[in-house]
Amino acid sequence: xDDETLSRILKAAGDTTxxxxxxxxxxxxxxxxxxxxxxxxxxxxSVSKHIKVLEEAGLVTRRTVGREHFIAAELEPLKVTEAxxxxxxxxxxxxxxxxxxxxxxxxxxxxxxxxxxxxxxxNGTA
Amino acid sequence: xDDETLSRILKAAGDTTxxxxxxxxxxxxxxxxxxxxxxxxxxxxSVSKHIKVLEEAGLVTRRTVGREHFIAAELEPLKVTEAxxxxxxxxxxxxxxxxxxxxxxxxxxxxxxxxxxxxxxxNGTA
DNA sequence: AATATATTCAACCATAAGGGTGAATGAATG
DNA sequence: CATTCATTCACCCTTATGGTTGAATATATT
Numbered sequence: 001x002d003d004e005t006l007s008r009i010l011k012a013a014g015d016t017t018x019x020x021x022x023x024x025x026x027x028x029x030x031x032x033x034x035x036x037x038x039x040x041x042x043x044x045x046s047v048s049k050h051i052k053v054l055e056e057a058g059l060v061t062r063r064t065v066g067r068e069h070f071i072a073a074e075l076e077p078l079k080v081t082e083a084x085x086x087x088x089x090x091x092x093x094x095x096x097x098x099x100x101x102x103x104x105x106x107x108x109x110x111x112x113x114x115x116x117x118x119x120x121x122x123n124g125t126a
Numbered sequence: 127x128d129d130e131t132l133s134r135i136l137k138a139a140g141d142t143t144x145x146x147x148x149x150x151x152x153x154x155x156x157x158x159x160x161x162x163x164x165x166x167x168x169x170x171x172s173v174s175k176h177i178k179v180l181e182e183a184g185l186v187t188r189r190t191v192g193r194e195h196f197i198a199a200e201l202e203p204l205k206v207t208e209a210x211x212x213x214x215x216x217x218x219x220x221x222x223x224x225x226x227x228x229x230x231x232x233x234x235x236x237x238x239x240x241x242x243x244x245x246x247x248x249n250g251t252a
Numbered sequence: 253a254a255t256a257t258a259t260t261c262a263a264c265c266a267t268a269a270g271g272g273t274g275a276a277t278g279a280a281t282g
Numbered sequence: 283c284a285t286t287c288a289t290t291c292a293c294c295c296t297t298a299t300g301g302t303t304g305a306a307t308a309t310a311t312t
Contacts, residue, residue, distance in 0.1 A: 007140055007145075010139050011136075011137070013136050013140075014136035016130075026214050073218070078211050078214055082211040085204050085207055085211075088152050089201065089205070089208075091152050092152045092201060
């Protein structure tokens with residue numbers, strides 16, 4: 001997955017209006033631009049621009065039928081993003097496990113202060 | 127959870143440099159500002175500012191000891207954010223289930239086109 | 253053909269974001 | 283006490299963002 005893509009997704013999701021749009025689409029299915037705009041105290045144009053941002057991030061797709069544009073949420077980017085956060089958590093937990101092992105191994109040498117979470121790695125704790 | 131908070135977290139995570147900082151911290155534990163900056167082709171000042179953004183989003187905490195500031199990743203906001211994406215997926219799946227039920231119920235009336243995913247709700251498909 | 257509807261495009265404005273530099277602050281060290 | 287080191291603060295610049303309005307485009311409707 002492109003790092004640039006992830007940035008676009010997160011930036012798109014970083015705006016309240018856009019998150020609300022996404023939520024609306026997810027719970028109500030595809031909606032027209034006007035229908036979406038009706039939910040917001042904001043010009044239709046602005047909503048249209050927000051949709052464009054979501055579209056460029058791949059969070060939303062557009063199906064044009066006649067003069068009406070139906071906007072639908074896209075599930076895949078959500079998974080990808082969730083995965084990034086999940087990976088980060090995994091690395092974290094792996095490192096914590098390693099730390100704990102170290103502490104347990106040293107247990108008879110010097111009694112550690114406990115609390116592996118604040119007593120961080122080779123750099124952190126003085 | 128505050129919506130504003132979520133926005134700050136996602137905006138903070140939306141920048142590549144900041145994601146790299148987070149990753150570094152998660153895999154190496156707490157690091158000094160200078161140590162972090164060494165990884166980037168960018169002024170120390172800029173990195174310092176990125177750290178501040180992460181800090182304001184709660185993604186990172188600072189422990190100052192003497193003249194050195196140790197920056198550590200914070201796990202909790204990651205969970206919250208992951209949860210937001212997860213919730214969205216859940217709503218999505220719930221709605222799809224409901225749609226499938228509808229389709230199955232109508233099965234003898236008129237043979238549907240199948241494909242519940244593109245044939246969206248009451249608004250979408252013409 | 254004329255008009256109304258749905259949507260985008262273009263230009264504009266204010267403010268935020270991301271980067272840089274130089275000075276200021278605070279702590280260690282000779 | 284002067285100096286070096288670690289970091290932030292203040293200011294500047296350029297570009298992006300979120301919002302506005304008015305015009306343009308494309309499709310329906312009468």
